[in-house]
Amino acid sequence: MFDSTCKFIAANFAMDMATWLLGKPINLTELKPSELSLEPIRADSLIFLQSEDLVLHIEFQTDPKEDIPFRMLDYRLRVHRRYPNKQMQQVVIYLRRSNSELAQQTVFELSQTRHEFNVIRLWEVDYSELLTAPGVWPFAVLGKGGDNESVLRNVANRIDNISDQTEQRNLAASTAILAGLLLEKTLIQRILREDIVKESVIYQEITASAKLEGRLEGRLEGRLEGRLEGKQEEAANLVLRQLNRRLEQISESISEQIRQLPVEQIEDLGEALLDFENEGDLLNWLAK
Numbered sequence: 001m002f003d004s005t006c007k008f009i010a011a012n013f014a015m016d017m018a019t020w021l022l023g024k025p026i027n028l029t030e031l032k033p034s035e036l037s038l039e040p041i042r043a044d045s046l047i048f049l050q051s052e053d054l055v056l057h058i059e060f061q062t063d064p065k066e067d068i069p070f071r072m073l074d075y076r077l078r079v080h081r082r083y084p085n086k087q088m089q090q091v092v093i094y095l096r097r098s099n100s101e102l103a104q105q106t107v108f109e110l111s112q113t114r115h116e117f118n119v120i121r122l123w124e125v126d127y128s129e130l131l132t133a134p135g136v137w138p139f140a141v142l143g144k145g146g147d148n149e150s151v152l153r154n155v156a157n158r159i160d161n162i163s164d165q166t167e168q169r170n171l172a173a174s175t176a177i178l179a180g181l182l183l184e185k186t187l188i189q190r191i192l193r194e195d196i197v198k199e200s201v202i203y204q205e206i207t208a209s210a211k212l213e214g215r216l217e218g219r220l221e222g223r224l225e226g227r228l229e230g231k232q233e234e235a236a237n238l239v240l241r242q243l244n245r246r247l248e249q250i251s252e253s254i255s256e257q258i259r260q261l262p263v264e265q266i267e268d269l270g271e272a273l274l275d276f277e278n279e280g281d282l283l284n285w286l287a288k
Contacts, residue, residue: 013135
C-alpha cells in the first residue's frame with residue numbers, strides 16, 4: 001500500500017520528483033517496465049521516468065530487503081539494453097525508520113562486478129527539504145527535524161490552499177496514507193479532511209484493491225472477510241486471481257493444486273499471499 005502510493009505520487013508529480021532528486025525540473029514521462037524486460041518484473045514499488053537522454057529509476061521500499069542491490073543492477077542492465085545511450089539515475093527511497101544494515105547498502109558486488117546506486121532514508125532528510133514542492137509534501141511527515149503532528153498540519157494547510165481539486169485530493173490522500181506509518185489514524189483524520197481524501201484517485205484505487213485483497217479495515221490492512229465464503233470453486237478462483245495479480249502468472253499445475261485445497265486452507269492462503277514476493281514463497285507455503 002505505501003509503496004504503491006509513492007509510485008502514484010512519482011507518476012503524477014514527476015517534475016517535482018525530478019527537482020528533488022536530480023536538482024532540476026526536468027520534464028519526465030513514465031516508462032513502462034514491460035518495455036524493459038524479457039520476463040515480467042514486479043512493478044508495484046518501482047517507477048521509471050524518462051526524458052530524451054535520461055532515465056530516472058525510483059524504488060520505494062517501506063522496509064529494507066536483501067535483494068534490493070541485485071535488483072538495482074538488474075534494472076540498470078535492462079535499461080541499458082533498451083536505451084544504451086541514455087544516462088540513468090537510480091534511487092532507493094526507504095520510508096520507515098530502520099536500523100538494518102540493509103538500509104545502508106548502496107553497492108552490489110560480485111567478482112569483477114560492482115554497481116552503485118543512491119539511497120535516501122527519509123528519516124534522515126530534513127522535513128523542510130520535503131516542503132519545497134507539492135509532489136514531495138506527502139513525504140514530509142516522514143522526515144526529521146520536526147514534530148510529526150505539526151509537520152502534518154503544515155502540509156494539510158498547504159494542501160487546503162491548492163485550487164486544483166484533483167491535485168488537492170490526491171495530495172491529501174497520499175499524505176494521509178504515508179502519515180499512517182507514524183501517526184494514529186484518528187489523528188490523521190482530524191487533520192486531513194476525510195471527504196477530500198475519499199474523493200481522490202489514489203484512495204479509490206487503493207480501496208478497490210483493498211476490497212479485493214481484504215485490506216480495507218484499519219489502515220487498509222485487514223483480513224479477507226466474506227470474500228472466500230461460499231463454494232470451494234468460488235474461493236479458489238478469487239485466491240488465484242489475487243495470486244496471478246501479485247506473482248504475475250502462476251503455473252497451471254500449482255493452480256490445480258490450490259483448487260483441490262479445502263475452503264479453510266484457501267482462506268489461510270488468501271491471508272498469507274499478501275506477504276508473498278515470488279512463486280517460491282507460494283511453493284513453500286503449499287509444502288507446509
